[in-house]
Amino acid sequence: MRVVAIARNTFREALRDKSLYVLIVFSLVLVLGTRVMSPLALGEGIKITKDIGLSAISFFGMLAIIVMAAGLVHKEIDKRTIFVILSKPVARHEFIIGKFLGMADALVAIVIVMLFTLQLTLLASRAGFDVLVLKAGFLTYIELLVMTSIAVLFSSFSTTALSAIFTFCFYVVGHFSGDVLVFASRLPSAFAQHVCRFLYYVLPDLQVFNVRSMAVHGTDISAERILAATAYGLLYSIGVLILAAVLFSRRDFK
Amino acid sequence: MRSATGNKLREACLVIAALLIMGGGILVKSETLTGRDPRPTEELMYFPSGTFVRQSAMGQESALADIAWLRAIQYYGHHRLTDRRYDMIGHVFDVITTLDPQFVQAYVFGAVVLSQDAGKTKEALDLLRKGMRNNPEDWFLAFETGFVYYMVLHDYRSAARYFTLSSRLPDSPEFTSRFAAFVEEKAGRPETALELWKQVAAASKNKYIKEIAEEKAKKLEAEMAREKKAAHRAESL
Numbered sequence: 001m002r003v004v005a006i007a008r009n010t011f012r013e014a015l016r017d018k019s020l021y022v023l024i025v026f027s028l029v030l031v032l033g034t035r036v037m038s039p040l041a042l043g044e045g046i047k048i049t050k051d052i053g054l055s056a057i058s059f060f061g062m063l064a065i066i067v068m069a070a071g072l073v074h075k076e077i078d079k080r081t082i083f084v085i086l087s088k089p090v091a092r093h094e095f096i097i098g099k100f101l102g103m104a105d106a107l108v109a110i111v112i113v114m115l116f117t118l119q120l121t122l123l124a125s126r127a128g129f130d131v132l133v134l135k136a137g138f139l140t141y142i143e144l145l146v147m148t149s150i151a152v153l154f155s156s157f158s159t160t161a162l163s164a165i166f167t168f169c170f171y172v173v174g175h176f177s178g179d180v181l182v183f184a185s186r187l188p189s190a191f192a193q194h195v196c197r198f199l200y201y202v203l204p205d206l207q208v209f210n211v212r213s214m215a216v217h218g219t220d221i222s223a224e225r226i227l228a229a230t231a232y233g234l235l236y237s238i239g240v241l242i243l244a245a246v247l248f249s250r251r252d253f254k
Numbered sequence: 255m256r257s258a259t260g261n262k263l264r265e266a267c268l269v270i271a272a273l274l275i276m277g278g279g280i281l282v283k284s285e286t287l288t289g290r291d292p293r294p295t296e297e298l299m300y301f302p303s304g305t306f307v308r309q310s311a312m313g314q315e316s317a318l319a320d321i322a323w324l325r326a327i328q329y330y331g332h333h334r335l336t337d338r339r340y341d342m343i344g345h346v347f348d349v350i351t352t353l354d355p356q357f358v359q360a361y362v363f364g365a366v367v368l369s370q371d372a373g374k375t376k377e378a379l380d381l382l383r384k385g386m387r388n389n390p391e392d393w394f395l396a397f398e399t400g401f402v403y404y405m406v407l408h409d410y411r412s413a414a415r416y417f418t419l420s421s422r423l424p425d426s427p428e429f430t431s432r433f434a435a436f437v438e439e440k441a442g443r444p445e446t447a448l449e450l451w452k453q454v455a456a457a458s459k460n461k462y463i464k465e466i467a468e469e470k471a472k473k474l475e476a477e478m479a480r481e482k483k484a485a486h487r488a489e490s491l
Binding site: 051059 | 311312315320324327328354357359459460462
C-alpha cells in the first residue's frame with residue numbers, strides 16, 4: 001500500500017512535468033510529419049511512418065527517462081522531502097520500488113499515446129491496424145523499463161546530472177553488448193576474455209528488445225520471443241532495483 | 255501610467271530591433287548562402303560506411319535507412335533533371351541496405367538506377383546479390399537479377415536461370431515462370447524485352463522505376479515499328 005502511494009505520487013509528479021508534454025508533442029509531430037514526407041518516399045511512405053513512429057517511442061521514451069527518472073531519488077534528497085518520507089513507516093526499498101513503479105506508469109502513458117497516434121496515422125494512410133507494431137511497441141516499453149531501473153539505481157547514489165550521463169552511457173553500451181562477446185572471442189588473453197564475457201552478462205542487452213525492423217517488414221514476432229525478452233527485461237530490472245535498494249539503504253542522510 | 259507607457263514603448267522598440275536583426279540575418283543568408291547549392295555528389299561523398307552507421311545507430315538502423323533512402327531519392331531526382339551523373343548512388347544504396355538488409359525496394363531501385371542510368375552493371379548485380387543473400391526467399395530480387403542479365407548483359411542463359419529461380423520462390427507471380435519460358439524460347443527477341451519492360455512498369459509502385467520502364471518500352475516499340483516498316487518496304491520492292 002505504501003509502495004502504491006509513492007508510485008501514485010511519482011506518477012502525478014511526472015504528469016506535472018512540462019518537459020514530458022514537450023517530448024510527447026515532438027514525437028507526435030514527427031509521426032504525423034512522416035505522412036507529409038510520404039509523396040517523396042516513392043511508395044515507401046508506410047514503411048517510413050512505422051520506422052519513425054517506433055523509433056520515436058524508443059528515443060523520446062529514453063529522453064523522458066533521462067529528463068525525469070535520472071533525478072527521481074536525488075530530487076527528494078535535494079529538496080529534503082526524503083526526511084519527511086523516511087520519518088514515516090516507509091522502508092527504503094519500498095521508496096525505491098514506489099519510485100520505479102510511478103515512473104513505469106508514466107512511461108505506459110507515453111507509449112500508449114504514441115502507439116495510438118501511430119496506429120491512427122496508419123489507419124488514415126489505409127495501411128490498417130498493425131499488430132506487429134503493437135508487439136514492437138510493447139518490447140520497446142520493456143526496454144524503457146530496464147533503462148528506468150538503471151536510472152533509479154544511479155539516482156539512488158549520485159546527482160541528477162551524473163545519473164543522466166551514466167544512464168545514457170548504459171543505453172549506448174546496451175546496444176553494443178553483443179559486440180563485447182565478439183570482441184572477447186578475438187582477444188588473445190584468457191583473462192581479458194573472461195572480463196569481456198562477464199561484462200556481456202552484466203550489461204543490459206538492449207538489442208534483445210529491438211524487433212522494430214521485423215515489425216516494419218511484416219516478419220512475425222513469435223510469442224516465445226516476446227515472452228523471453230519480457231522475462232529477461234523484468235528479471236534484469238528486478239536485479240537492478242534490488243541493488244538500488246541495497247545502496248539506498250546504506251546511505252546516511254544527515 | 256507614464257512608466258507603463260514607457261515600458262510598452264521600450265518593448266515595442268526591442269521587438270522591432272529583434273525583427274530587424276533577424277531580417278538582416280535572413281537577407282545575408284539569401285544573398286550569400288542560398289544558391290550556393292553544394293553539388294549533391296560532393297555532399298554524399300561524406301556519407302559514412304553502412305557498417306559504421308549500423309554500429310552507431312543504437313537500435314535505430316531502420317529509421318536511419320529511411321533517412322538515407324529519402325536522401326538517395328533527392329540525389330537521383332536532382333541528377334536526373336540536370337547532368338545525369340550518378341557517381342555516388344552505389345555507395346548510398348549500399349549504406350541503405352546495410353542499415354536495413356530487408357529493404358527489398360532499395361535493392362531493386364538501386365539496381366535499376368545503377369544498370370539503366372549510371373551504366374554500372376557490375377555494381378547493380380553486386381547489390382542484387384547482396385539482397386538475395388539477405389532475403390533468400392524473395393522472388394522479386396531474383397527476377398530483377400534475371401532482368402539485368404537479359405536487358406543489359408544479354409546473357410540469356412543466366413537470365414533464364416534467375417527467372418526460373420524467381421518462379422520457384424514463395425509468392426512469386428505467374429509472370430515469372432512465363433518469362434522463364436519466354437527467355438528459353440525467344441531469347442534476344444525485342445518482343446520479349448518489350449514484354450519485360452511493360453511488366454516492370456505495371457508491377458512497380460516506384461514512380462521513377464515506372465518512368466524508366468515506360469520510357470524504355472516506348473523506345474522499343476518505336477524501334478520495332480520502324481523495323482517493321484523497313485521490312486514491309488523491302489518486301490514491296
